[in-house]
Amino acid sequence: xxxxxxxxxxxxxxxxxxxxxxxxxxxxxxxxxxxxxxxxxxxxxxxxxxxxxxxxxxxxxxxxxxxxxxxxxxxxxxxxxxxxxxxxxxxxxxxxxxxxxxxxxxxxxxxxxxxxxxxxxxxxxxxxxxxxxxxxxxxxxxx
Numbered sequence: 001x002x003x004x005x006x007x008x009x010x011x012x013x014x015x016x017x018x019x020x021x022x023x024x025x026x027x028x029x030x031x032x033x034x035x036x037x038x039x040x041x042x043x044x045x046x047x048x049x050x051x052x053x054x055x056x057x058x059x060x061x062x063x064x065x066x067x068x069x070x071x072x073x074x075x076x077x078x079x080x081x082x083x084x085x086x087x088x089x090x091x092x093x094x095x096x097x098x099x100x101x102x103x104x105x106x107x108x109x110x111x112x113x114x115x116x117x118x119x120x121x122x123x124x125x126x127x128x129x130x131x132x133x134x135x136x137x138x139x140x141x142x143x
Contacts, residue, residue: 003086006031011101014092015126019043024086033075033096035111035130043068100124111137 006020014031019040021028030040047064073081078093095101099108109115111130120131122140129140 003088003092006092007088014101015095015099017041017128020092022086022089024089025081025084027071027081027085029092029096031092031096032126032128033099035128038128038130099126099129 001018001020003020003022006014016031017040018031019028020031028043034040044066047066073093075097078097079090081093082090091101108120108125108129108131112132114132114135117133125131125140127140127142131138131140
């Protein structure tokens with residue numbers, strides 16, 4: 001989805017497992033933190049030719065290529081992507097960093113911090129979130 005479409009979502013829908021494209025810069029962002037061992041889905045599932053393109057191909061054959069430049073952002077360095085970006089990008093990246101679009105952010109500790117159950121607010125935890133208790137890592141499956 002575009003960052004314009006993202007901006008029209010309700011706050012609880014704005015963080016999740018989907019891509020958001022900033023057409024100002026051309027960058028695409030995964031809309032949630034990736035924990036160790038996690039991966040995003042494909043940015044593109046398919047490419048389809050429109051009739052206008054098909055009409056301009058004389059011999060019926062074509063080549064379509066996409067150049068991908070993967071740049072991974074640490075939550076501590078996300079401000080490096082703000083210059084030249086859409087005006088909504090800062091709020092978007094802050095929400096990802098906090099795992100919540102609420103001003104207070106999530107109250108949950110980072111995935112690698114060993115914490116007792118009382119430190120977690122599972123109401124703000126998104127499915128797929130990794131958390132650590134008693135030296136063991138767990139994967140939060142659903143609300």
